[in-house]
Amino acid sequence: MVDAPDSKSGEGNLVRVRVSPALPKLLNMKKKQTLTSVFSLFSTGITIVTNGTKKSEYFGCTINSFTSVSLNPAMFLFCLGSDNKHLKTFKLQSPLNINILSNSQKSLSNKFAGRLEDRWKNLDYDLSKNKVPYFKKSLGLIEAKVFQKILAGDHTILLCKIINYSNFNSKKPLIYYKSKYQTI
């Protein structure tokens, strides 16, 4: 059981969310693979979440679990593996950016899903108002703050409040479908 914001009253009250602890135990490795292949039938866009306001603290990770949640207040969520060493850097109220990738950013997506030490090497990035790095050639940018962290099975849901957003260009999006890059 974990605390989560009450969907009726907004951010103030907390409700208890039941996350079945039995589910991961019930799924053996084969079933997990099958589940991954079913999840992969749901095509998504691809984003890179970035955080850190000092160069030594910059972190970025390719994610396709980004989902819009609410217009008023403006919110989205994404999920990070709970074993991600950088999860603890996403502190409540800390700033982060969501970079929505175009189909010309496959190598950037691979870089930020690859070796941690290679991610910021020889890279063109700028700093947004919140001092967090972002990638100007993306389709769009969302600047946000972490609002709530909810443990859900082997991932943690990060619910975020939007502070600012920009559209950069109208290139085609980078899509992920059946564990492969696609576009429209």
Ligand SMILES: Cc1cc2nc3c(=O)[nH]c(=O)nc-3n(C[C@H](O)[C@H](O)[C@H](O)COP(=O)(O)O)c2cc1C
């Ligand atoms: C297209 C794509 C989407 C991904 N989406 C997620 C995601 O939503 N959440 C997540 O935790 N990892 C996701 N990953 C994996 C991470 O990018 C990364 O490889 C993995 O979490 C290890 O990250 P770390 O080295 O920062 O711990 C995705 C990878 C790819 C290629």
